[in-house]
Amino acid sequence: MSSLLRILRFAPQLNPLYLGIAASAVLAALLALATPFIIGAATDRIVDAVAGRTSVSDAVTSVVWLALAFLAAEVAATAVVSVGGYWGDVMAARMRRILSSRYYDHLLHLPQRYFDTTLTGRIVSRLNRSITELTQFLQFFSNNAFTMLITTAAVLVISAFYWWPLAVLLAVVFPVYMWLTAKTSTRWQVWEGQKNARVDTASGRFAEVVAQMPVVRAYNQQRTELVGFEERFDEAVALTREQSRFWHMMDAWRRLALNAVFGALYLLIFIRTAQGEFSVGDMVILIQLMAMARQPVMSMSYLVDSAQRAVAGSKDYFEVLEQPRERTDGRALPAGAGEPAVRFRDVTFAYDADAERPVLDGVSFDVHAGRKIAFVGESGGGKSTVTNLLMGLYPAGAGAVEVFGQDVAQTDLAALRALIATVFQEPHLFSGTVRENIAYARPDATDAEVRAAAKAAYADGFIEAFDDGYDQVIGERGLRLSGGQKQRIAVARAVLKDAPILVLDEATSALDTKSERLVQAALEDLMVGRTSLIVAHRLSTIRSVDTIVTLRGGRVEEIGAPDELAESGGIYAQLLQLQQAGTKEAKKMLREYGILG
Structure with a gap:
């Protein structure tokens, strides 16, 4: 339960709502307690009238007033419960927003390594499941628990006033019932964690398949994916059977014990009345x-069940929040002069x-x-890894990566990262409009700046041809665009960022010849005056660079100008010769190096 208290401490701004809910619970409990006394008083008036101890007219008058008092209490209770329920619903909705925002904020600042080892679908499933279970419990607790606790305490006090043994028996029931429930809870939590793992894995695969649906269909793997999905849920069903069988068996014993105790209480009340x-x-x-x-005791089963689910969900929630975030307290990094831009x-x-062998080994x-x-x-020789380390996506294992000294x-x-603009092999566009995707680099950019960036990327022509122009919705991951169109929008985004360092990670490797020429022309313009790091795909795209670094097995083999390396006999010279040979064997070797064309 400490994790649930930790959740409540997340949102001190909700304290007024908590207090309002507690106050309405107190009023609702007091109004509910008035009902037995009104009915009891009416019963005594009627019995007195039947026994001849009072006149019928006096009894009727008293009963009428008591009925009006009953109506007033019920109306007031309805109003109080409705207001308290409204506050509880608002509190739960705001709590969901707070928990979701905190989860999302933390995810956005986790190191890249976390996302390399965790399924995207599982991350999303945790958000939906954990926070839903937490808010459902908090909503139920706020709308019901205060009333239950106050009612129980009041009943104990009133029972003691009438006859103390009744209060003693009642006082014994609650801790014993909760103790039995807690004993059940330990095993229940284990099963719940195992179920959550299966469901999260299935959900993760589901999201992955939806994102890769063309591949699934191309290889006719719909049945395989469905079988794997169903198997994980079948495992969850099997765990649920075992979990539910144990829970309800223990719950039945608890309820039988409860029935026996209350049966004894009723018997004592009947005997005392007869005497x-x-x-x-x-x-x-x-x-x-x-x-x-x-009623509160019987409702505790649902309360405890809901609390257990919330505790299980909170464990997954805090497991994510306890992951260390990326560093945000380092030194500022101005684009200065003197030192190399990148070292x-x-x-x-x-x-x-x-790993037995590092991806990069002593690279300088x-x-x-x-x-x-x-x-x-x-x-796999470490080319893209160089750019990943430059952007701080991963920390260097040894040595140092320096930017402007x-x-x-x-x-x-x-x-x-504010100093680096990147164009990846995969454009990584978002659902939304063309304008929103270009302005992702600078959300405050003006329309004129967005259009200028698109023009610099040779993208304005096809954008203007859309029915909605820059307001054209491009679909998830830009599915409504061709490969060349997507990449030119990505280049426009980099143009708009206008950063001093440019990273091109195989930016034209997935394009046809016509699209490549357009994108390459845009990239050549973009590189002017910027420090540019290029992961090569086609050798023709890097002949104008100042320096080439060749990597073999994670080590630097050669560093030099293109003309120098073309005559050195190293990797670059060999690749140039293979490209010129044009034989099947040469093409096969070029593919192994990720170079063809």
Whole structure:
């Protein structure tokens, strides 16, 4: 339950609502307690009239007033409960917003490594399931628990006033019932965690398949995916059977014990009434009080069940929130002069700490401001890893990555990335309009600036041809656009950012020849005056760079100008020869290096 209290402490701004809900619960409980006394008093008046101890007319007058008092109490209780319920619903909605925002904010600042090892669908499933369970419990608790607790306490006090053994028996029931429930809870939590893991895995795969539906259909794997999905839910169903069988068996024993105790209480009340210790009105009052006490106890099963689900959900929620965030307290990183714009000093890195061989092994090079450097090497040789380390997506395992003379490991990552514009092989567009995707680099950009960026990226022509122009909705991941169109919008986004460092990570590798020429022309314009790091795909796209770094097995093999390396006999020279040969064997080797064309 400590995790639930931790959740409540997340939102001190909701304290007024908590107080309002508590106040309405107190009033509702007091008004509900008035009902037994009104009915008890009416019963005594009627009994007196039947026995001849009072006149019928006096009894009728008293009963009428008591009926009006009953109506007033019920109307007031209805109003109070409605207001309290409204506050509870608003509190739950605001709590959901707070929990969701905190979860999202934390995700947005987690290191890239977290997303490399966690299914996207599982992240989304946790958000939906955990927060839904938490808010449902808080809503139920706020709308019901205060009333239940206050009613129970009041019934104990009133019962003690009439006859203390009744209060003692009732007082024993509650802790025993809760103790039995707590004993049940430990095993229940284990099963719930196992179920959540299965459901999260199934949900994660579901989201992945939806995003890759063309591949699923192309390979006719619909049945395979469905079977895997159903198997995980079948496992969850099997766990639910075991969990539910145990829970309801224990719940049945608890309820039987409860029925026995309340049966004894009713028997004692009947005997005391028969012996003349209680009036008929007193008996009616006590029976109703016992019923009022019984309801909270019976409702505790649902309360505990809801609380357990919330606790299980909160564990997953806090598991994410306890992941360390990216560094945001480093030094500022202005684009200064003097030092190289980018420097790698003996950098070693592996994505997996247990890997036998690092992806980068002692890599060193300098890139001076305004210069262009390209990385050439076999697929998996570490070219894209260089750009990932430059952007601070991963920390270097050894050595240092420096930008304008400052170690990336000591800088503010947001300030670092503000200096870098990136065009990836995959454009990574969002659902929405063309304008929104270009302005993603600078949401405050004017319409004129967005259009100028599109023109610089040779994208304004096809954009203007759309029915809605820059307000054209492009669909999820830009599915309504061709590959060349998507990439030119990505280039326009980089143009709009206008950062001093430009990273091109195989930006034209997935394009046809015509689209490549257009995108390459836009990139050539974009690189003017900027420090540019290019992960090469086609050798023809890097002949104009100042420096080429060739990588083999994660190590730097050569560094030099294109003309120098073309004569050195190294990787670059070999690739040029293979490209010129044009044979099937040469093309096969070029593909192994991710280079063809």
